[in-house]
Amino acid sequence: MTALVTRPSAPPRPRHRKRGRGTNALERQRRRMFWPFVGPALIVYGLLFLAPIAYSAWTSLFKWDGLGDMQWRGLGNYGSLVQDPVFRTSVTNTLKILVIGGGLTFVVAFALTLALRELKSRMFARSVLFFPCLINALVFGAAAGFLFNPDGPVNAALRAVGVTTPPRWLATDNLFTLILCVLVWSSAGYYTTIIMAAVDQIPGYLYEAAELDGAGGFRRFWHVTLPLAWDVVTVCAVLWTVSSVKVFELVLLFGGGNAGNPPAETWTTAVYVYATAFPQNSAPKLGLASAAALVSLVLVGLFTLLLRRIMRREPIED
Structure with a gap:
């Protein structure tokens, strides 16, 4: 006699409308609101940044004075x-500003960070250090031209001694060299302020243990501060890379001003x-100017990628 084995019937599936994979109503709402919020920003970015870059790339292939016909080159x-x-x-x-100027700027910023962390009135000192960042580079160029000219106050003080x-x-x-020194002086406080913001988040017991x-x-700075603030230091290095390629007003006013363009030996x-x-x-x-601008853009991109790769480290948990 053969026994009949019957399989249990599967429970009926609940009837409901299909939803996205693993999404709930709140997540679907967020997805629907993504493009209305991000779309306008992308349009503005495309019009103000991507379109000019594309037009410069097209112009770089021609000989053009801006008024006449464009000649293909x-x-x-x-x-x-x-x-x-x-x-x-x-x-x-430009590479000297990037490498030498950046190295000196971060040495000064690290030294100031080392000193400010032990300082009781460091908030006031940080404000004083940040103050040069609020002044336009044109002011630095005009002031340096006045201070360091042959009959200026600096040489007068040297003659007096x-x-x-x-x-x-x-x-x-x-x-x-003078331009490089002014850049370091005017930028060190900015990067010190950013690094100090990261240092303030480091728990004090780590310093006490050290x-x-x-x-x-x-x-303590080398083994505690620098490793735990390394991500912020990396961001500062990228910011310096981008800003070093855009150094313009300081060079123009230092060597040129009303007399014309500065000497070609100082050009960036x-x-x-x-x-x-x-x-x-x-x-x-x-x-030709568009071609030079595109070369500068490529240099910024390459150096930024190289810098991020060199400075990449595993995250450290405190």
């Missing part, structure tokens, strides 16, 4: 940049773009 403008010693000098100066032949600060050989282990001020890529697009005694070269 293809990659000829980029070839002219490679052969132009002034452009090579401007790229070198017995220096018979004070340095020619604004001479072509010394001008870029101090009990016999670590001095520098070792931003000054090169300006001087090429708006030359004083010749027709504008907007195609």
Whole structure:
């Protein structure tokens, strides 16, 4: 006799409308509101940033003075940049600002961070350090031109203490070094303020434990402050990379001002773009200037990616 085995019937499935994968009503509402909020920002970004970049890329393929007919050159403008010693000098100066100026700026910022953390009135000191960031670079250029000219207050003070032949600060050989020093002085407080905001979030017991282990001020900074604030330091390094390629007003006013463009030995890529697009005694070269601007944009992108890769670290949990 064969037993009949019957399978239990499956329970009836509840009838409901299909929903998105693992989504509830609140998440669907958020998704519906995504494009109405993000869309206008993307449109503005495309019109103000992406469209000008695309137009500059198109213009860089032509020889054009801005008024006449555009003459096709293809990659000829980029070839002219490679052969132009002034452009090579401007790229070198930009790299000096990026590497040497950035290194000095962060050394000063780290030293100030080390000093400010032990200071009781550090909020006031931080405000004083941040104050130069509120002043336009044009003011620095005009003030430096007044202070460091051959008959200015700096040389007058040096003569008063017995220096018979004070340095020619604004001479072509010394001008870029002076610009670099002013950049470091005006930027160090900004990055110190950002780094100190991260340092304030580090628990105090970590410093107490390090101090009990016999670590001095520098070792506490190196083993506690720097690792736990490393993400913020990385952001500051990226900000410096972007800003170093845009150095313009300070160079222009230091060496040029009302007299014209500064000496070519002090040009950065931003000054090169300006001087090429708006030359004083010749027709504008907007195609060449657009090519130089795109090269600068590519440099910023490459250095930013390289910097992020070099400074990448595993997150540290306190």
